[in-house]
Amino acid sequence: MSDSVRPEQAAFAELEQLVKHLGDELAAFRRRALQAEAKLKGLESTGVKGVASPERIQFLERENAGLNNRLEAARVRTQQMIERVRFLKQQHDGVATR
Numbered sequence: 001m002s003d004s005v006r007p008e009q010a011a012f013a014e015l016e017q018l019v020k021h022l023g024d025e026l027a028a029f030r031r032r033a034l035q036a037e038a039k040l041k042g043l044e045s046t047g048v049k050g051v052a053s054p055e056r057i058q059f060l061e062r063e064n065a066g067l068n069n070r071l072e073a074a075r076v077r078t079q080q081m082i083e084r085v086r087f088l089k090q091q092h093d094g095v096a097t098r
Helices: 007-045 054-096
Strands: none
Touching: none
């Protein structure tokens, strides 16, 4: 039985391997956390105040939709005015040539 490993030694070796893997994962998570913190600090230094809440995003989306509606209405009114000006110009040019 000298060439076989005792069960407690095998379990200890497996546990040691698991602890090593957990240490590697912890180090990777720490690197990612540090990168995320650095990115957040960079964003904050440019004036961005973190991530917007879902309520804020919904508010901005509604506001954006309202502004888009107003912009489209302004486009329609502008087109109508351009057509009226063209009509009036045609009327004026027709009267001037008579």
